[in-house]
Ligand SMILES: C=C(OP(=O)(O)O)C(=O)O
């Protein structure tokens with residue numbers, strides 16, 4: 001029996017067999033082949049295996065996610081039928097007696113270099129297709145088949161180094177009962193995705209993929225961040241009992257559906273959901289979210305190998321807005337960079353990606369990309385209660401420039417006689433300390449703030465949100481962070497504007513009493529925590545916290561704040 005410790009990223013207990021997602025070593029060596037015919041057969045067979053894989057994945061994605069997303073796999077299948085590529089490989093095998101994997105790698109690189117150098121988006125996409133597909137074929141030639149999340153066809157606990165957006169896009173939610181990763185923190189992509197899908201997870205265990213063998217039984221506890229490998233019978237019995245208790249608790253919480261999110265003395269707030277795609281809407285409705293406080297649109301850009309078109313984006317935004325009816329929906333414009341890469345944009349590698357060319361900085365520079373998104377948003381605005389939000393705003397000029405482009409696109413649409421909602425609120429994420437400090441000035445110009453504590457904490461304490469080695473410094477209740485939050489809320493209220501929070505802190509049991517006391521108007525969190533938060537708020541007394549909030553802000557450390565809240569406000 002081995003125990004692993006990580007960070008509890010999505011609560012819940014699960015017991016199941018491990019499915020290990022590991023990247024095989026695909027380094028290719030060159031050697032001379034003696035039997036050319038045999039090598040050609042080996043090549044053909046690997047192509048056939050890859051075709052089988054891709055057809056399976058394509059069917060799965062078509063059924064589970066939608067035809068649009070499956071198109072990429074059709075493009076991959078076409079690469080495997082391309083006579084030009086195949087003949088170049090075969091010629092190398094025949095004429096140079098080269099082994100198939102090296103012949104394929106060289107030929108693929110030849111085509112990739114040519115396509116990538118063309119100033120043509122379509123050809124650049126083809127280069128990406130060839131890279132992906134040749135990797136799959138080479139994996140068969142080396143006898144190290146690629147394992148992907150679409151190979152999961154039974155109930156399992158998924159073990160991975162980290163989960164990329166393409167892995168989550170292919171993931172079957174019905175079969176993936178839990179997720180354990182080697183790297184990441186509470187606010188990394190895999191953690192956020194697992195929470196929004198309601199799948200219990202433990203991230204940042206450092207060595208789960210090394211320690212856990214495929215097929216072994218594991219118990220994961222997403223609340224405490226613990227994993228038990230090969231548990232004893234007693235442990236299994238004990239955790240089964242805890243799972244039953246959890247189910248009972250969930251049933252009880254369902255009674256809060258359609259109840260207001262109001263403190264025991266009548267102070268009402270809004271509890272909204274964070275989503276990454278229209279696929280999350282079922283969980284939003286099931287958990288009675290009062291709106292969407294953050295739609296992270298970058299996932300629409302990340303689960304494919306090219307930019308989504310205006311039409312594709314319009315459909316996604318329209319679906320979210322019309323499903324939510326007249327409830328508020330805050331849609332955030334593209335926030336890539338940092339830990340969220342878009343390989344097809346070929347952005348330069350950076351030394352400090354979290355401080356680099358990302359989010360609104362990139363959108364203002366590449367306004368061709370930005371304008372497409374804004375048009376899609378404006379067109380969708382007539383289907384519901386849209387609020388547009390810009391990420392990573394550091395200066396007022398950035399906000400003014402982004403808003404100016406939004407208004408220009410609105411004028412363009414009106415000139416084309418396309419309807420646009422006249423009352424769209426335009427706000428910003430407050431996730432950079434400079435903006436929190438200058439909130440009084442921003443509040444005069446924006447319609448609302450949404451505090452992004454995932455980033456605000458990392459920038460305030462200079463502690464990378466992804467790095468387990470500095471996770472002790474990633475302190476949500478640090479008085480410096482709390483004072484910044486207070487400053488933002490007060491500045492907004494001074495101008496009769498509202499402030500929400502869409503960082504993970506908004507759904508955190510210890511933070512909720514403080515945020516309520518500070519007067520936060522909207523709490524946006526993963527949908528699966530909404531009813532728990534509503535239960536907590538309904539049992540808190542706003543007046544009582546309001547009286548003590550000054551004391552809390554005068555505490556000296558994260559731990560002092562945490563102990564105080566635990567002692568006074570958590571039952
Ligand atoms: C909500 C936030 O944005 P993201 O996690 O997408 O960076 C945040 O920074 O708090």
Ligand SMILES: [Mg+2]
Nearest residue numbers: 431452454455
């Ligand atoms: Mg952020």
